[in-house]
Amino acid sequence: MSTDRRADGLHTHLPPAGPGRVDDVDPTARPGVPMEHLPEPFPTAPERVVVQRPRVEVLQIPGRKKPVWVVSNAQPPRGLSGRLRRRAFRIPEHHPQHWMLLLAADRLEVRLTRAKRWLGFAAGALALWAVLRAIEDR
Amino acid sequence: MRALAYFGPGNVRVVKKPDPRIEHPQDVVLRVTRAAICGSDLHLLHGLVPDTRVGCTLGHEFTGVVEEVGRDVKTLKRGDRVVVPFNISCGRCFFCERGLFANCENTNPSSNDIASGVYGYSHTTGGFEGGQAEYVRVPFADVGPTRIPEDMEDEEVLFLSDILPTGYQAAEMGEIQKGETVIVFGSGPVGLFAQLSAWLMGAGRVIAVDRVPERLHFARQFNGVEILNFEEVDDPVMTLREMTGGRGADVCIDAVGMEAEGSTLERALGLKANLEAGVATALAWCIQTARKGGNVSIVGVYGPPWNLVPIGTAMNKGLTLRMNQCNVKRYLPHLLKHIREGRIDARRIITHRFPLERAPEAYDLFEKRARGCIKCVLLPHGEA
Numbered sequence: 064m065s066t067d068r069r070a071d072g073l074h075t076h077l078p079p080a081g082p083g084r085v086d087d088v089d090p091t092a093r094p095g096v097p098m099e100h101l102p103e104p105f106p107t108a109p110e111r112v113v114v115q116r117p118r119v120e121v122l123q124i125p126g127r128k129k130p131v132w133v134v135s136n137a138q139p140p141r142g143l144s145g146r147l148r149r150r151a152f153r154i155p156e157h158h159p160q161h162w163m164l165l166l167a168a169d170r171l172e173v174r175l176t177r178a179k180r181w182l183g184f185a186a187g188a189l190a191l192w193a194v195l196r197a198i199e200d201r
Numbered sequence: 202m203r204a205l206a207y208f209g210p211g212n213v214r215v216v217k218k219p220d221p222r223i224e225h226p227q228d229v230v231l232r233v234t235r236a237a238i239c240g241s242d243l244h245l246l247h248g249l250v251p252d253t254r255v256g257c258t259l260g261h262e263f264t265g266v267v268e269e270v271g272r273d274v275k276t277l278k279r280g281d282r283v284v285v286p287f288n289i290s291c292g293r294c295f296f297c298e299r300g301l302f303a304n305c306e307n308t309n310p311s312s313n314d315i316a317s318g319v320y321g322y323s324h325t326t327g328g329f330e331g332g333q334a335e336y337v338r339v340p341f342a343d344v345g346p347t348r349i350p351e352d353m354e355d356e357e358v359l360f361l362s363d364i365l366p367t368g369y370q371a372a373e374m375g376e377i378q379k380g381e382t383v384i385v386f387g388s389g390p391v392g393l394f395a396q397l398s399a400w401l402m403g404a405g406r407v408i409a410v411d412r413v414p415e416r417l418h419f420a421r422q423f424n425g426v427e428i429l430n431f432e433e434v435d436d437p438v439m440t441l442r443e444m445t446g447g448r449g450a451d452v453c454i455d456a457v458g459m460e461a462e463g464s465t466l467e468r469a470l471g472l473k474a475n476l477e478a479g480v481a482t483a484l485a486w487c488i489q490t491a492r493k494g495g496n497v498s499i500v501g502v503y504g505p506p507w508n509l510v511p512i513g514t515a516m517n518k519g520l521t522l523r524m525n526q527c528n529v530k531r532y533l534p535h536l537l538k539h540i541r542e543g544r545i546d547a548r549r550i551i552t553h554r555f556p557l558e559r560a561p562e563a564y565d566l567f568e569k570r571a572r573g574c575i576k577c578v579l580l581p582h583g584e585a
């Protein structure tokens with residue numbers, strides 16, 4: 064099969080698609096066969112791992128034996144939606160209630176964020192109106 | 202920095218955020234050079250993935266340049282160009298040691314059942330910030346990222362982050378044997394690469410099923426497959442059975458997932474009433490169009506807690522169902538070789554490029570499959 068490459072690194076002669084393109088016919092040539100191989104650490108995996116200490120509240124699924132090694136500090140649970148999320152994380156994930164509560168928290172958070180934004184706009188508009196009135200009254 | 206953030210169903214905006222920083226000695230921080238929008242990002246956009254928090258940055262398909270290096274990172278240095286698998290994997294837990302990088306148990310505190318940590322894919326996969334941003338934090342930098350060969354461009358290898366290995370794994374899980382017939386449901390980016398991989402594995406016939414004419418046309422041109430627009434026939438399952446000699450296909454691949462079209466009833470149940478996690482019509486069609494004793498391979502994304510699936514039919518037909526998130530790291534060297542040697546031209550599926558500030562427009566275009574859109578790529582730092 065052609066492997067010509069132009070000087071700029073772009074391929075020039077791509078082989079046609081379709082039947083006859085049979086490079087990985089032999090299952091042993093396929094890199095994920097079998098999907099689960101005999102245990103061996105990934106060659107460049109770290110030998111020792113420090114467990115990351117979160118800077119914010121990280122919700123963990125109940126029943127976890129040990130903490131995970133890395134976490135995200137982004138968007139910790141907050142406010143009313145945060146309370147719903149904390150509740151959800153007291154229920155194991157094989158119970159649908161866990162997921163229903165999380166979805167409810169998502170929708171609530173979106174509505175509250177929107178309401179806060181509108182309240183901010185409204186307060187701004189009101190302040191502007193008051194200032195204009197004050198100027199007019201002078 | 203600027204980043205694309207989620208503000209509720211149908212609402213993403215580019216906002217200012219603090220730059221990411223090293224939070225663990227095995228982290229690096231990347232300056233993102235390319236970030237793609239994935240079909241599975243649309244599930245987030247539509248609010249279908251539980252625990253998607255307001256303000257989170259999306260994006261799990263990206264390339265970048267190493268900007269900052271954690272003190273225990275051994276294989277990368279500042280300035281290295283890398284492509285990053287969407288899964289965050291430790292490389293040495295029970296699952297990583299067995300090659301199941303997508304199932305790593307050390308990177309997602311929020312779930313045992315869903316997946317490893319994933320960039321930009323809700324707190325259900327750990328809440329890690331995504332790559333549709335100027336910069337991104339990459340944990341376990343000695344495990345995930347792969348250095349991009351000097352003579353290759355970022356866009357040539359960008360799709361090694363997810364859709365190319367996912368499509369390949371889809372075909373691989375189908376255990377395709379020489380000459381077999383393969384139906385691929387969904388002709389989006391993952392479906393396209395599943396079709397291509399089916400040829401590489403010696404399929405005799407590959408049939409692409411979708412409803413978007415431009416996508417089917419692209420599939421025929423890109424992969425030389427047979428096509429079926431299921432909206433143009435009364436009963437897609439009957440048509441596909443007819444097309445496959447009445448018996449059905451040896452292998453059926455679900456590259457659609459939870460927002461499938463094709464059944465009004467299921468869409469009402471799954472997307473309007475939320476009585477199931479989205480819609481599993483494509484999976485049902487896989488089960489119904491596979492031959493007895495055949496294989497069904499699932500890479501379309503489904504959410505918790507359940508879906509309506511004709512499991513009795515699968516049982517009675519003696520089907521083998523195989524599925525997983527993609528263990529991207531397993532496939533990187535092999536597929537990189539295919540790209541280098543010209544057997545796969547992954548970049549050809551890019552139809553649109555946008556600067557980061559126009560990311561919401563890119564989402565809109567991709568969601569509507571408008572203007573022949575197959576794949577959108579964001580350039581957070583311009584052409585560099």
Ligand SMILES: [Zn+2]
Nearest residue numbers: 239241262363
């Ligand atoms: Zn993706």
Ligand SMILES: [Zn+2]
Nearest residue numbers: 291294297305
């Ligand atoms: Zn692991």
